[in-house]
Amino acid sequence: MLGLTSLLAALAAALPAWAEPVHGIAMHGSPALGPDFPHFPYVNPDAKKGGRIAYGVVGTFDSLNPFILKSMRTTARGMWDPEMGNLVYESLMQRSRDEAFSLYGLLAQSVEWDEDRTFIQFNLNPAARWADGQPVTADDVIFTFELMRDKGRVPFSTRLAKVETMEKVGTNGVRFTFKAGTDREFPLLLALSPVLPKHATDPATFDQTTLKAPMGSGPYAIDHVSAGEKIVFKRNPDYWGKDLPSKVGFDNYDTISIEYFLQDSTLFEAFKKGEVDVYMEGSPTKWSRGYNFPAVVTGDVIKDTFTPKTPSGMLGFVFNTRRPVFDNLKLRQGLALVFDFEWVNRNLFDGAYTRTQSYWQNSSLSYLDTPADDRELGLIGAARDRILPSVLDGSYRLPVTDASGRDRNVLREAVNLMREAGYTIKNGKMSNEGGVPLAFEIMTQNEGQEKVALSYQRSLAALGISASVRTVDDSQYQKRSQTFDYDVIVKAYASSLSPGIEQISYWGSVSRDRQGSSNFAGVADKEVDRLIDNILQARSVEDFVAAVRAHDRFLVSNSYLVPLYHVGAQWIGRRKHIGRPNTVPLYGYQLPTWWDENAQ
Numbered sequence: 001m002l003g004l005t006s007l008l009a010a011l012a013a014a015l016p017a018w019a020e021p022v023h024g025i026a027m028h029g030s031p032a033l034g035p036d037f038p039h040f041p042y043v044n045p046d047a048k049k050g051g052r053i054a055y056g057v058v059g060t061f062d063s064l065n066p067f068i069l070k071s072m073r074t075t076a077r078g079m080w081d082p083e084m085g086n087l088v089y090e091s092l093m094q095r096s097r098d099e100a101f102s103l104y105g106l107l108a109q110s111v112e113w114d115e116d117r118t119f120i121q122f123n124l125n126p127a128a129r130w131a132d133g134q135p136v137t138a139d140d141v142i143f144t145f146e147l148m149r150d151k152g153r154v155p156f157s158t159r160l161a162k163v164e165t166m167e168k169v170g171t172n173g174v175r176f177t178f179k180a181g182t183d184r185e186f187p188l189l190l191a192l193s194p195v196l197p198k199h200a201t202d203p204a205t206f207d208q209t210t211l212k213a214p215m216g217s218g219p220y221a222i223d224h225v226s227a228g229e230k231i232v233f234k235r236n237p238d239y240w241g242k243d244l245p246s247k248v249g250f251d252n253y254d255t256i257s258i259e260y261f262l263q264d265s266t267l268f269e270a271f272k273k274g275e276v277d278v279y280m281e282g283s284p285t286k287w288s289r290g291y292n293f294p295a296v297v298t299g300d301v302i303k304d305t306f307t308p309k310t311p312s313g314m315l316g317f318v319f320n321t322r323r324p325v326f327d328n329l330k331l332r333q334g335l336a337l338v339f340d341f342e343w344v345n346r347n348l349f350d351g352a353y354t355r356t357q358s359y360w361q362n363s364s365l366s367y368l369d370t371p372a373d374d375r376e377l378g379l380i381g382a383a384r385d386r387i388l389p390s391v392l393d394g395s396y397r398l399p400v401t402d403a404s405g406r407d408r409n410v411l412r413e414a415v416n417l418m419r420e421a422g423y424t425i426k427n428g429k430m431s432n433e434g435g436v437p438l439a440f441e442i443m444t445q446n447e448g449q450e451k452v453a454l455s456y457q458r459s460l461a462a463l464g465i466s467a468s469v470r471t472v473d474d475s476q477y478q479k480r481s482q483t484f485d486y487d488v489i490v491k492a493y494a495s496s497l498s499p500g501i502e503q504i505s506y507w508g509s510v511s512r513d514r515q516g517s518s519n520f521a522g523v524a525d526k527e528v529d530r531l532i533d534n535i536l537q538a539r540s541v542e543d544f545v546a547a548v549r550a551h552d553r554f555l556v557s558n559s560y561l562v563p564l565y566h567v568g569a570q571w572i573g574r575r576k577h578i579g580r581p582n583t584v585p586l587y588g589y590q591l592p593t594w595w596d597e598n599a600q
Helices: 002-014 138-151 156-162 186-191 264-273 284-289 294-298 329-338 341-348 374-386 408-420 447-461 474-482 502-507 526-537 541-557
Strands: 024-026 052-058 093-095 102-105 108-113 119-124 163-169 173-178 220-226 230-235 255-261 278-281 301-306 314-319 424-426 429-431 439-444 466-471 488-493 561-563 570-575
Touching: 024 108, 024 186, 052 264, 052 278, 102 108, 108 186, 119 138, 119 186, 138 156, 138 163, 138 173, 156 163, 156 186, 173 186, 255 264, 264 278, 294 301, 329 408, 329 447, 329 561, 341 447, 374 526, 374 541, 408 424, 439 447, 439 474, 447 466, 447 488, 502 526, 526 541
Parallel strands: 052 255, 439 466, 439 488
Antiparallel strands: 024 102, 093 102, 108 119, 119 173, 163 173, 220 230, 230 255, 278 570, 301 570, 314 488, 314 561, 424 429
């Protein structure tokens, strides 16, 4: 009898795993909303439908295909756009911006997976339709993943690398079975992948830039394109998903136009004149001083301040460690100390900013004020020797200067670190042991970055370090950043409450030499890879928090960049006829839920 039991157990283990269909999934725990939720809690379900909105962006575009490398930095906004909305293409599931990482049904009506996440099955909504009325099918899903693998850009091109099998199940199901060792976030990334129509997509030309309007399943279609200047979207009145709980309160305008400007100053002038309806402000001084134009005075422009409950992220001068000079930890640590935040904050920003000390500052994921416990130390392992003791116990802070731009005590500490790196001041120049002066270029994208870089340049000059500042136009900036052609660059690293696979693009060894990745620092380190993997494999909330903190400690200790500053608010100006919900979700405002009060 025991032998029969063992045999039955072995047979059961060999059979494929099955699970009950669910309406939503979450990275950790369960989704907050039940299967009968009517809409997301941060939308206005009674928002007016109709009217128009005009967005403005800085840059240009030469393609309507957001999924290929050739036009990665110059693709028309709105096609596949986390800020303005995925207007044309849709994903299998929709993310709630009021939860750390939870997904609900969109093209997929339901989902099946097992506790170990060895597979996921998407059951398509039988009502889902392309813009021409044809149904969205399992064949479309399979076609899209194979096309992206062969001709798409990262990350879409790598999605199938972790998939053992992809198969059609029944009429409307697609099941992905994963290879051993696949991280637990991966099924959710598949759920956020786009789906393209097999019958209206030409694989032979997919990897070429094009301004030919594509077909999608989304709420809008392209109405008009002026290459590099403007794109206009028109709402599809027959959009199949308008009554889905995950889409109620979204996609409220009949017409959405996105206009392109060469400079931010020109975009702001267009907003002041009413040619653009919303303006996302990033400058605290302009927010406090620059909104005294007539439309604000009369109330035709409203200033909104939102306070998201998300981590600070990290903005900084990023060292390109592909350059041999920056492959020196002590030098990077010394250079990081030279930046005088107090002077910059007082003289350039009216004291509006807070110094950023952690990649997940203002959240429970940050190492700040939290000593590493046994759980975290176990995850850190051998990397402990490469983490500063003060970072390990949570007490580390960047030094506070006297705001003079030349704080002697802080500069002395920087010089000592540079001496450990093999650099000393000779004949007024910071030079290495071979007598070669330390010199590098800081590449900036706009006037705001340039002002901060010039301040840093002055502080560096006090130590005999020659740092040139070069501001380039948008197209050159994008090309050089995509090919890692710079010494130092200003970049922002967004941090969410559910960090995951994007950390590989930021810091992973596999992304170091992959053009178009976000590994701007050129990091290729087995310890970093292991710490990221801890995040991806975490099952419990406790393990996840410990893994993120360990990663945070290592990044801070190894000074891949000069931390700059952040503000805990989001600022946006809007014309008064643009309405918005009263409820602000966890991640801050969400533009696709706004509407036109003048709509009839």
